Amino acid sequence: MNIKNRLCLIVLDGWGIGKKNKGNAIYLAQPRVFNYFWRNYPKTALNASGEFVGLPLNQPGNSEAGHINLGAGRKVEDDAVLINQNIKNKNFFHNEILKQGTRYAMQHHSKVHLMGLVTEENSAHSSPLHWLAILDFLKKEGVKKVYLHLFTDGRDSSQHGAIEILRRFSQIWAKKLDGSSSGLEIFIASICGRFYAMDRTKNWKRTEKTYNLLTQGEGRRAETPEEAILRAYNRGETDEFIKPTVIERGEKPIATISDNDLVIFMNLRSDRARQLTKVFVQEEFEKKNPGSFKRKKKLNNLMFLTLTNFGPDLDDIKTVFSRPNVKNSLPLVLGREVSQLYIAETEKYAHVTFFFSGGYDYPLAGEKRIRIDSPVVDSYAETPAMATPEVVSRLIKESKTSKPNFILVNLCNPDMLGHTGNLEATVDGIKVVDNYLGKLVNHLKEKYIVLVTADHGNAEEMINLETGETITTHTKNLVPFILIKDKEQIKVRKNGILADVAPTILELMGIPKPKEMTGKSLLE
Known part of the structure; x- marks a missing residue:
């Protein structure tokens, strides 16, 4: 299969768009690299919760629904x-x-x-x-x-x-x-x-x-x-x-x-x-x-x-209740002719493989799956970097050797640290992610289009400003979508959902979208 572009999708797990206040760990971290990308490249905000991702009305997004919708290219009804x-x-x-x-x-x-x-x-x-x-x-x-x-x-x-x-x-x-x-x-x-x-x-x-x-x-x-x-x-x-x-x-x-x-x-x-x-x-x-x-x-x-x-x-x-696997998810559409790499640390490995593929526990299209061990600690607040350095290092190595045409990577610090309720550690973790996001994009952008998005929000709301209570839950906030491709003017539309990401990827790679994908490309 001939492809127009290689592409890497980076999922910043738990990175929502929130208000600039003392409970927003992302704002407090002042992520220099992310903010630069947000200011200088085509961007939009995506709905990632509730009925927009097949969840019950008004329910915050989650990693399972997020990755299923990202990979399916359609809204998938939740169990x-x-x-x-x-x-x-x-x-x-x-x-x-x-x-x-x-x-x-x-x-x-x-x-x-x-x-x-x-x-x-x-x-x-x-x-x-x-x-x-x-x-x-x-x-x-x-x-x-x-x-x-x-x-x-x-x-x-x-x-x-x-x-x-x-x-x-x-x-x-x-x-x-x-x-x-x-x-x-x-x-x-x-x-x-x-x-x-x-x-x-x-x-x-x-x-x-x-x-x-x-x-x-x-x-x-x-x-x-x-x-x-x-x-x-x-x-x-x-x-x-x-x-x-x-x-x-x-x-x-x-x-x-x-x-x-x-x-x-x-x-x-x-x-x-x-x-x-x-x-x-x-x-x-x-x-x-x-x-x-x-x-x-x-x-x-x-x-x-x-x-x-x-x-x-x-x-x-x-x-008791079984739902069929998703037909023609992104990994299946790309198929064996398009080399694929899926990589994450243990905490999110199932999400970039089983859930993103639409419920297939094993590779169906010859895709390569890599799991990096998460740190074994009682709380990730003890190790805010988690396994992000190892994940990015391995990804860069694979991009040089196997040179996959499509890459999916999950950096999960914002979500896993947001769940600890430890604001300081979460800020530290976001700084780590921001640093390695820069390293990753700098390495890939000459040969890959890079998309940066998230599956749901979390780290942007960690304190209830009215009560002072710590918040450890996911949010209903929108999530970012950034398209990084130098030397070419590309516009993206507003009002998207996670299911629009896979059709966008296919358009950028020059691959026809299957009829099962009801999501719409974010490209204008």
Whole structure:
């Protein structure tokens, strides 16, 4: 395939366009290189949240939706929207996979467990609406007891919001299920911060602690969820970092996950759910995951359901709501005739590969995929540079040797540091990204068109100026789009969305856009 230009797409993860104030880490960092590009090259601002990227109305953008839309060249409906529609039209309550689960539980006299993130409505990982719908479904199916294993947030929600979130949930549960007369008893069996339960960087010690909590009843002890959370606060832990805690009754765990039980994983996004799921369901877990751990107990005859597709290599799980992979995403359109490179550090590797390609876990077009290890630390505030120097160094090396025609790279410091709530560290991380952005563009711009954009906002809003409270969540702000090509006048239009980026790339490379891509080129 003949191409007009080589092209590199740089995604500054979590880099939104915000107001110039003391809560905007990007503004405080005064990113000299980025600001120069913004002033001197064609630019526009893109919508990256809510219905513009297939998310529920007014929901902040996230990395999964961002990269899917960037690569698909069309708005891709999020799993949450699909499930919400099924709840609204009542199809949810007739779902055959869910019914298989409850039939299994009845036949085997199993305990029924729900595990997953409990958070506010605008999270990409979990929805209160789905928890309530599952409980309503279980009641209708005649289940008498259900055990909840709750992962606290503090990242896509307030850092100390867990007690209030649980209080609201409990009130709604009681009202929705008509209290004790509903016939369904609800027990919270464990509390655990998402730092442990939702690790995605192969820090297996965190996952092991979570697995042992859920299956062995190992961890700190408390008699109520509120007590567990308050004790964590007294230890200086925010919701994200609450240590695995067993809720007891009579000095014994209320419930652990055992052989023959039914487990429903309530999380929506696969990237932070696969690692824990593997421990439960993979027959050859240790062999398939070098450097992991030996399970104290391998569970047998477990019925394990996931609300959404968690990807390949997970034995014997059943997916409640599956959506088809995206046809003719950018990597597939470029095909084997256009050499491609996808590179990121561990935290965002799935996003530049699985999500950007439209749900393909392995290369379909011969593309090269490179993962650089993220630092192994408790908080990225300890290492604001993260793996950005190594990512950029490797990319430059690859551009000299393999000379790919298309490159996608993710620099994730603004997002990962924004989630820490540490403003100073985030400012430092943005300075690092800005420095390496300059090095990367200076190296590439002679032979590549360079596009700079973001998947969603985060680092530009880190303080609530009215309350002084730290903000760790994503935003609904617009994100930048810059087209860097010297010696040629190119104009870009206003009012774009992330789905417009792939058609723009194809036009710049001189490749026809497939009919599946409904996004519109940003070139005027």
